[in-house]
Amino acid sequence: MEEETKNTTSPKRDIGLWVGIMAIVINIITVSVYMYQANIMQAQQHASAWPYLEWLPSFNEETYYIEITNNGIGPAIIKNVVIELDGKPFPTIDSLFVQLIGTSHFPHYVSTLQNRVMPPGKSIRLFQTNSEKGAYAIYNEMQKHEFKLSICYESIYGDAWTSMGIEVTESKCVK
Numbered sequence: 001m002e003e004e005t006k007n008t009t010s011p012k013r014d015i016g017l018w019v020g021i022m023a024i025v026i027n028i029i030t031v032s033v034y035m036y037q038a039n040i041m042q043a044q045q046h047a048s049a050w051p052y053l054e055w056l057p058s059f060n061e062e063t064y065y066i067e068i069t070n071n072g073i074g075p076a077i078i079k080n081v082v083i084e085l086d087g088k089p090f091p092t093i094d095s096l097f098v099q100l101i102g103t104s105h106f107p108h109y110v111s112t113l114q115n116r117v118m119p120p121g122k123s124i125r126l127f128q129t130n131s132e133k134g135a136y137a138i139y140n141e142m143q144k145h146e147f148k149l150s151i152c153y154e155s156i157y158g159d160a161w162t163s164m165g166i167e168v169t170e171s172k173c174v175k
């Protein structure tokens with residue numbers, strides 16, 4: 001009779017083993033769900049501080065300007081600005097327009113973007129002239145050349161994008 005009891009396992013022991021395995025499986029599923037929820041919450045947090053910089057040149061009969069606007073919902077930390085005309089880099093927007101029209105002696109306003117923080121919904125005029133003669137001269141010269149302005153900026157979480165006008169792409173800012 002002793003041999004019979006040794007070969008059979010107790011039903012209580014089998015149930016205990018299955019309950020333990022099920023508890024481990026449930027714990028693994030619970031941890032997985034919590035990790036997934038944490039990722040979703042982090043993505044929502046990043047999206048709630050998403051900047052979106054766009055720029056466009058504007059010309060009317062009296063004024064020419066380039067305006068940068070943060071159309072996002074978070075501040076834009078501007079890291080790098082590259083100004084090019086026909087592939088040639090320029091250190092400032094002012095130097096570009098002096099090159100274009102041959103003089104800096106016309107009424108104009110210039111602002112800098114490098115290392116600035118733009119709050120959401122705000123704009124900066126990078127360049128503006130209210131001189132009718134200067135506006136026409138700049139507009140006409142700009143039509144003859146390939147102008148590029150690249151603004152690399154980051155969110156408060158370090159996510160980075162580059163604005164090339166109304167086209168914005170995800171990128172890394174390089175100093």
